Amino acid sequence: MFILGIETSCDDTCAAVLKDDRILSDIVSSQINLHSVYGGVVPDIAKRAHQKRLPAIVALALKQSRKTLKDIDLIAATRGPGLGIALSIGYNFAKDLARENHIPLAAINHVEGHLLSVFLKNKNGLPHLSPHFPILGLTVSGGHTKIVLIKKIGDYQIIGQTLDDAAGEALDKAAKLLGLGYPGGPVIERVAQTGHSDFLKLPQPLQPKSILNFSFSGLKTSFYYQIKDWPLTKIAAHLSDLSATFQSAVFEHLTRKFSLAIDKYHPVSLLASGGVLANLTLRRQLRHLAKSKNLPIFFPPQKKLNTDNAAMIALAAFYRYCQDKSLNDLDLDINPRLEL
């Protein structure tokens, strides 16, 4: 079957076409040359204007997959969580498209999309995975930081989550403090490569082992006030040490709580996804952790599938359709604070 996915929960406008769990096309606004889509300069006002970009992005996804709307069996759209105004543009667009073309609609949870993104395959059906359940999943992005116990696809239990900032947000804010720009994760990763990770002493958040939640706001505060009064030249001279120190504190916290959760819930495999997992240092740490626990760990098969994309939304819809052939969510609305 062919599935058209649409995702507009935050900054990126995304559309994708899947054949079952195989990606035929996967378009993300920030990753393509919008000039070609617009035939001109992208106006600044379109920064968050999914409305302006969406029709072109969907058309491009269909074109690249060599399919038309007539071929599509199911339309999937993100229902939440996310920014209300952004969600409603993508979701309502999908709804109208579904109604006009008599195609069923699947309303998808963005976080479920991230969790399942590790099972996406390319158009040749690779990689082959045979996951066993229960799986313990860690999803870390600019907006989410969650540990989820996946008993089977569709059956999720949140084990831990952030009480304040998301991990990606903490990295973004640290980058901004260091003058490294937005989004901060990728820059911090690059700069941190040559730095020492014990340059400053940062607190270990939520120390008790019984707590499986995350908190990054204290790290950010401690980091900020230690360097606040430094002259710019000093910050510049220690940029890589500072980046490495902050990044390592964030990853240490993630890894530590994930490890505690593994010990408590005894999963048979692990997965990790979300924008921050594009960071190779974190991947390495999690691989190391999985190895020490003697468990397999799955990551999204391509780097660009870590960040927001519509392929993962279409995939979640595919799995749901397999369980329920009469699936049609036309009567559902967006929910900016949708729980898993």
Added chain:
Amino acid sequence: MKIIKSNQKKYLTLAAAVINSGGLVIYPSDTVYILAVDPRNPTAVAKLLSFKNRWPGKAISVAVSDIDMAEKYVKLSSKTRLLYQNLLPGPFTLVSPGRHLVAPGIEAENGTLGIRIPDSPYILDLVKKLSFPITATSANLSGRTPHYSVSSFLNTLSQKKLDLIDLIIDAGTLPKNKPSTVIDVTEPELKILRRGDLIAASSQTFLSTSEKNTGKIAQFLLNKILHTAAPSNIVLALSGDLGCGKTVFARAIGRYLGVKGPITSPTFVIYNQYPVKFPPLNNFLHFDLYRLSSSSEFTEINFLSHFKKLTLSCLEWPENMGKVNLTWLKKHTSYFSINFEYVSENTRRLTFSF
């Protein structure tokens, strides 16, 4: 000794009658149970002092219903009036020069008198009914910890002490608020004589020493706002540096309005919306404008359309919204600014301009 539950209608009349005739009443307040007598009646005050084992010279604060009643018993400077306006009713005792109209033992040796206007209908109703103040010292023996329930207090007392009590108004277990913060306002610089939950550094400044403390301040300010502003379309603009407790403050506001579950940073999604049942409010909005800058971005998220009747909003990084939006908000909502500053690792200064 009689025990009356505070849900019985006659409790107020009874308590007033006992105090009027010089009796001692154990009475609920916004913090702990208190010992209430008529502070102008020397016999009643003597009874109170012998109950408390209080050595002479140590003052006993009194509760009044408003600033006018306070003015009859203490001298108020214009600076002190501001403190009254901004902090009271609330968990503060303000110590000012007395007018010596109370019985010996109430004012301190230096002639000052501590005044409270508790945020407690129990006390305000009683004082209004009496039209004179009552003593507001905590129900404990000197040097012991105060009590939040009647039974825990009675258990500590000897028969001799019990015989001194004429009436107890039992309001069950009180919420665990610390006794009030006692502030000496007689000198140019405020002096904290006893630390309660909230520490005021001036009529518009609080010092917070922990996240929990910031939460208490949030609760106090919200209460104040709900008392003074029309309870619809309220905006709290939270400005200040990173890591100063803005999100902590907003979370406390959300909790107070009844939001369950995590209240996390909205930086990534710009704002989070929580339905609440806090009549007449039905929505709590938590904005973070950190990532926004150009006015077109505000247009895109229909920024101003979110500020509707029956909504309370916390806005982080309000300085990013620009003049036009700010002017609109100030004109169309009850707009309050709270500024957060870093003092030391564990201390933040919160300044509000209401």
